[in-house]
Amino acid sequence: MAEHDLSADMSHDMRHDRAATAAVVIGGRRLTIEDVVAVAREGAAVRLSDDAAWRARIARGAEFLRRHLDAGATVYGVNTGYGDACVVDVPMALVEALPLQLTRYHGCGMGEYLDDASALAVIAARLNSLAYGLSGVRPVLLERLADLINHRVLPRIPAEGSVGASGDLTPLSYVAAALAGEREVQFRGASCSARDAWQTLGHAPLTLAPKEGLALMNGTAVMTGLACLAFARATQLARLSARLTALATVALDGRAAHFDPLIFEAKPHAGQGEAAAWIRADLAGRPDTPGHRLQDRYSIRCAPHVIGVLGDALTWMRRDIENELNSANDNPLIDPDGERVLHGGNFYGGHIAFAMDGLKNAVANLADLMDRQLALLVDDKFNNGLPRNLTGASAARAPINHGFKAVQISSSAWTAEALKHTMPASVFSRSTEAHNQDKVSMGTIAARDCLRVLQLTEQVAAAHAIATVQAAQLRLRGNAATVIPAPLRAFMTDVATVSPFVDEDRALEHELRAMTAKIAAGDFIGVEGGKREGDAA
Template structure:
């Protein structure tokens, strides 16, 4: 029985009195693991003390920003006691002006988990009932409809998080069981009473970095996997073009000891069959093959510090003001500022776009008979008598170039485009949510380039195996298994056919992290 309880706990993302990881958020977002508040009494008692402390402070005529004052530039306006209870609902309502596309379901779950974890730090002056209301949304997969656009990233993600606050009180709309429906109707169906917000609770929900941080968790996970896949694609491309394994020799990389760069080189070196030294390979391959570890390694080396900053933000109290009921203080600050997430996302999208550029160059080499070391033009698998009318991967290379160009165009950093807002109270803002959205779009485009490069490299390898220039038994077992798995998604292109379905199937497998890529 004890083992069963422990296994259930291991399969559940527990919020409260513990550090959440990026993987916790992504697992919850993708529906692999349920989310529950900690049942620990000490955790729940601390949360309760925060709300009670704030109530006592107000009863003794204390002044707390956003509780009995106006918001932002209006912080000098004292709210009469008889209106204090109405103030949080007004905050949620006037911020209901988001536009653009809506966050998809995984991103919305990630937002709920991230905000719940921030409030669970115990410095926000909210009730346990508020945390439980967010938990109810997650447990029932009743997801607020959150527009993507409208946050400058300080004072936090106010506008998008207002849609979370609205869901808790029974307003606006939810996605529930595949349909968009009025929140009040769904809550009634689930027998969940709408929450009546206490004085600081509207501000506590909205005044934080949880949208940008949730998106950053998703971006980190995708970037990590894409860097691994780019490494495997490089190995396939090198084999397809009879490249020189010596470019990835561990002895070479010991002389320039960037850990991530050496890691990528070692993965490629291990993926490649041992050199036969038969005089076929070039002495030096072109840069998009030879320098691939140096490109991939930039992201691999950056991922650890990116994880550090994302997880610090994830496990922080990032609203304002913060309250410690045990020490008896209320401090006003700017923890809603998303500068760390903004910088991580700006840096990540640049490193990821460089992967797209690398893969695009590899595809360009593979389809060109002047550079691909004896492969057919455009990687066509057509027989000689039909070669004139078949064009293989010609259009796929054009598509990859288009997706790469768009990804590169989006690498302009968002964090340097601060705008003064809200009567110059928010006169320096992070743009963290815009940076995160940009990064996810760069990832989407780069994954499309990776799908094209993967199918092209797999086609090139298949052609070498077909002609006997490379023996299947010479391939390391993980590489041969990978080649066979990809070939099951996209068979050898002999006669021209539309490849959209193949590319989409490859993208789906990639985004589901179907392939185990390196330890």
């Protein structure tokens, strides 16, 4: 069956908002984290580059590999067994069957399935790596990977089972199997067999050519795709925690002078200077009087110093994540220009592992910071005149109302769990596969841990947001002259649409869940990221 034109109309397969998002071009250019997020979370399609030289290079790699095999050469994973079985020769009569065998025996993933956004990020990362033209795959394979994204044929990828070298073999086998028409996929809102999805789209399942099963699976796409999503969520949390610090300063009747620019010029870490600038902007116009204390407690006064660690770390994390995203990270590499086969170890995910171990540490510190601020707000011994537990009840009803007491307990529980997950995964290398894979990265476990820490920290931020808005409203009720700058008032209005003022005790679970979802989606804090190629100026 003839392959379809990727630029053809796919509107009935796309989400309604996809047309409004510029397609991400794959091939001949570096992708950014924002490109992956656009595909995974914003509904963007992908489009393979029209550049003739790039397309010719992709085809040339597959053609060289075929000629190399026909000349009797031995190529790992193409006419040999895999891993420790590299010493086993595969007869030419079985070479065509070998790729599908690889996908099948790796079909042993466990744990929860990756959600749609994560699956899309994984496919985008794998597609971009193969598009570097050093993997010996045919153009049709890239087209079919693009189909998975553009038609939302999403493999059901179990999260557990990768040690991060030799790449994300087991989880990526579910991508390879989907292309071959095997296993289950999510398609048009339901689970179905991959074969049925391809039939609906008018395609036969792809027959994987020699090396294509290995090229799909022997790489770092799962950890890298998850790292892109984690980076975006962490960036949002940094800005949100600064805004919550500003609002907590108002609610506690604290001092704006703690964020004076000279303080941060004297200790010139860029990240903490930026965090202080965010807080200053949110407090602009608020008079600075000594208030109740000459110096506010550390969780307020030192907030930029905590947030700034994450801000500075994100700069080198972006470098490493985007380098991994824009790399040929399978083995062996097929050089279409020099016509060489290079056996190496680019599937090792050490950079992503280290970045994700670091990111979960910095993010968990935000959870701890916000939880400590919340503890000050609910405690009438430290909140400078606010009601105990931030209850909004009338004096007559106050004895039986407990406001945010339980919310703070839950916040502390989420924080403790986030902190527990900061144990680095990258140091837990295990020797596997008959001591062939005897030093591995654990990058995918680190990325999954990081996403869990992000989820817990977003829950803490949700609790903090609801409680701090309540506290600011109570401060206003006690003193109508309280100055709340415009950005904070707008934020309070947004939060109140999800969780109105708590006068009488009520169950807040659904409001906390809704708030957490908004925070995870970046609905409250708009953070400008790098523009994608083709975006409007």
